[in-house]
Amino acid sequence: MRLKNSMLSLAMALLVSSCSSTEETRSTAPVTFQAHDIAEYRGGYAVEVADFNSDGLLDVVANSTGNPELVWHENPTWEPHVIVSDTRGIVNKAIADIDGDGIPEVAIQSAFAMQAANSEGINWVARSGGNPEGAWDVQPIDRFETSHHVVWVDLDGDGALELVNAPLIGPGSLAPTYDQDSASVFWYGQENWDRGIIADADIPGVIHRVRKVSWDTGGRDQILVASFEGIGLYRANGTGDAMTFEKELISRGHVEAAPRLGSSDVGSGMSNGQRILGSVEPWHGNEVVVYTESDGMWNRRVIFDGVTSGHEVVVVDLNGDDRADIVANDNSRVTSNRPNGTPGVHVFFSPEDPATGEWSYSRIESEAAMNGCVPGDMNQDGWTDLVCTGGGGFIRWYENLGQQDSPR
Numbered sequence: 117m118r119l120k121n122s123m124l125s126l127a128m129a130l131l132v133s134s135c136s137s138t139e140e141t142r143s144t145a146p147v148t149f150q151a152h153d154i155a156e157y158r159g160g161y162a163v164e165v166a167d168f169n170s171d172g173l174l175d176v177v178a179n180s181t182g183n184p185e186l187v188w189h190e191n192p193t194w195e196p197h198v199i200v201s202d203t204r205g206i207v208n209k210a211i212a213d214i215d216g217d218g219i220p221e222v223a224i225q226s227a228f229a230m231q232a233a234n235s236e237g238i239n240w241v242a243r244s245g246g247n248p249e250g251a252w253d254v255q256p257i258d259r260f261e262t263s264h265h266v267v268w269v270d271l272d273g274d275g276a277l278e279l280v281n282a283p284l285i286g287p288g289s290l291a292p293t294y295d296q297d298s299a300s301v302f303w304y305g306q307e308n309w310d311r312g313i314i315a316d317a318d319i320p321g322v323i324h325r326v327r328k329v330s331w332d333t334g335g336r337d338q339i340l341v342a343s344f345e346g347i348g349l350y351r352a353n354g355t356g357d358a359m360t361f362e363k364e365l366i367s368r369g370h371v372e373a374a375p376r377l378g379s380s381d382v383g384s385g386m387s388n389g390q391r392i393l394g395s396v397e398p399w400h401g402n403e404v405v406v407y408t409e410s411d412g413m414w415n416r417r418v419i420f421d422g423v424t425s426g427h428e429v430v431v432v433d434l435n436g437d438d439r440a441d442i443v444a445n446d447n448s449r450v451t452s453n454r455p456n457g458t459p460g461v462h463v464f465f466s467p468e469d470p471a472t473g474e475w476s477y478s479r480i481e482s483e484a485a486m487n488g489c490v491p492g493d494m495n496q497d498g499w500t501d502l503v504c505t506g507g508g509g510f511i512r513w514y515e516n517l518g519q520q521d522s523p524r
């Protein structure tokens with residue numbers, strides 16, 4: 117009787133463990149990707165996705181400082197529709213439907229250069245005339261030297277998006293170290309686009325990216341700023357012109373002599389219900405970093421240091437296991453001077469414990485240099501795809517083919 121019970125327990129245990137291990141294998145396995153070209157595109161700097169024509173399919177906008185035109189590519193034919201033409205030095209844009217008419221508006225930053233003296237830094241808001249395939253009206257809202265990254269966020273939680281502008285540097289910062297001056301972060305409300313201040317010339321060196329994050333509960337968005345200083349979390353208090361901002365430095369990032377300093381970009385995602393951050397460090401750096409929190413402290417862990425020319429990061433669950441994965445682009449090229457370049461897209465799938473487990477690595481693009489990627493389900497099949505552009509000469513989307521043994 118005793119033996120029989122033991123046998124039964126053993127059989128049950130085996131059954132349970134084999135079930136859970138099967139589920140484990142299915143849900144945590146890396147996914148594979150298939151590349152599709154959207155357009156040939158020289159010197160791509162950054163890319164965004166949004167549905168411009170309300171057909172439920174995400175369309176694609178890339179920009180390059182060398183290309184005077186900004187177009188949206190219509191999914192799935194990728195036919196280009198012009199938003200602006202003859203605009204010099206377009207360095208970034210942010211897309212959101214700020215007036216609720218179903219057609220996104222596009223904030224654009226132009227006249228960019230790496231030296232304040234040569235960079236007028238014009239910030240614009242482009243609105244369609246009701247037909248996104250027709251002419252767009254473009255209004256300048258501010259000029260500030262080296263305006264470089266923008267994002268739409270609801271800082272005061274009133275339901276209307278504010279625009280946040282992070283100039284690259286303070287006007288006194290110069291190549292090659294860019295650390296002589298400190299940089300600011302600004303915000304603008306839709307009512308009058310007056311310039312408000314989030315950080316008042318107190319971020320040393322280069323600010324590379326500013327990202328929206330829902331850090332706290334409540335209706336407000338917060339922002340994460342990736343800079344020479346590291347990763348800073350900014351929270352707004354108050355409303356409208358009376359808003360004030362508090363900074364919490366999450367990490368100093370990579371600490372070395374400028375310009376190999378801080379963080380190039382940061383993303384936030386959830387892993388087993390806990391927030392993690394992913395970062396590429398230092399500025400234009402080689403390290404892929406994951407941050408996990410324990411006892412109120414953010415622990416920094418380098419999971420890869422083989423990116424030759426990093427720039428941006430994406431933190432998103434690609435394989436549907438509720439653990440955020442990390443995507444790092446690489447804009448390096450293989451040349452006679454740099455035979456060891458590693459162009460393309462590096463993807464890291466999270467282990468069960470992102471703080472201690474082994475991340476699974478896959479290089480999903482190894483030919484075309486890429487400067488930035490964004491996530492989006494481009495074919496509406498439930499699997500999150502990636503859209504990238506860069507120095508490799510393409511705007512390309514990588515179709516997430518899922519795990520072969522678990523079709524969704």
Ligand SMILES: [Ca+2]
Pocket residue numbers: 166167168169170171172173174175190191
């Ligand atoms: Ca569309």
Ligand SMILES: [Ca+2]
Pocket residue numbers: 212213214215216217218219220221
């Ligand atoms: Ca709109």
Ligand SMILES: [Ca+2]
Pocket residue numbers: 269270271272273274275276277278
């Ligand atoms: Ca607001």
Ligand SMILES: [Ca+2]
Pocket residue numbers: 492493494495496497498499500501515516
């Ligand atoms: Ca998909």
